[in-house]
Amino acid sequence: MPSPLDPRSPLVLNTRELPRRPGAMREVERTVPAPEGFGLALSGVPAGTPILLRLRLESVTEGVLVTGTAAMRVFSECGRCLRPIDDTLEVSVQELYAYPDSTTDATADENEVYRLWEDYADLEPALRDAVVFALPAQPLCREDCPGLCPECGGHWDDLPADHSHQRLDPRWAALDSLLSDVPAAPEKTTRADDQE
Numbered sequence: 001m002p003s004p005l006d007p008r009s010p011l012v013l014n015t016r017e018l019p020r021r022p023g024a025m026r027e028v029e030r031t032v033p034a035p036e037g038f039g040l041a042l043s044g045v046p047a048g049t050p051i052l053l054r055l056r057l058e059s060v061t062e063g064v065l066v067t068g069t070a071a072m073r074v075f076s077e078c079g080r081c082l083r084p085i086d087d088t089l090e091v092s093v094q095e096l097y098a099y100p101d102s103t104t105d106a107t108a109d110e111n112e113v114y115r116l117w118e119d120y121a122d123l124e125p126a127l128r129d130a131v132v133f134a135l136p137a138q139p140l141c142r143e144d145c146p147g148l149c150p151e152c153g154g155h156w157d158d159l160p161a162d163h164s165h166q167r168l169d170p171r172w173a174a175l176d177s178l179l180s181d182v183p184a185a186p187e188k189t190t191r192a193d194d195q196e
């Protein structure tokens with residue numbers, strides 16, 4: 001059977017040192033680089049961002065229970081003004097990794113419960129679910145972000161209170177139509193005698 005996981009991946013936990021006796025415990029604290037795919041359209045944890053894992057591996061009858069937290073920086077873009085938002089996120093994880101040939105393994109569906117593969121538990125799918133679930137779908141730089149002027153793209157914070165694109169003076173309208181008639185500058189062409 002081919003390996004369903006990569007034992008060298010930083011999010012794969014080796015449980016070999018954990019005695020297979022219910023109640024036995026082991027603490028794991030490590031910083032790992034974020035893998036690909038920890039994100040949504042406007043918010044995410046870029047690949048390589050350090051994730052601090054504080055985990056407890058516990059032997060239970062059916063397998064290894066992994067409980068703990070993962071803390072990381074999150075980079076988002078305000079959904080209204082596109083300003084970058086630099087934030088932090090801590091998520092909790094609690095997953096059972098069933099022993100192959102345990103009752104849980106025999107009775108639970110493939111996608112219902114994670115399995116140990118040999119002595120390895122792959123934390124990546126569970127952590128990805130927890131992170132993606134916790135990310136804001138509509139991040140805002142602040143609750144009352146006023147966004148951008150749809151005409152010029154200026155941030156309302158930076159524009160004067162009376163900012164407006166309404167041109168009431170007819171002379172401006174006349175100038176606008178003149179400007180729109182100006183042809184674009186011709187493209188520079190290379191003259192044949194420039195070349196040697």
Ligand SMILES: [Zn+2]
Binds near residue numbers: 080140141142147
């Ligand atoms: Zn904003």
Ligand SMILES: [Zn+2]
Binds near residue numbers: 151152154165
């Ligand atoms: Zn404007």
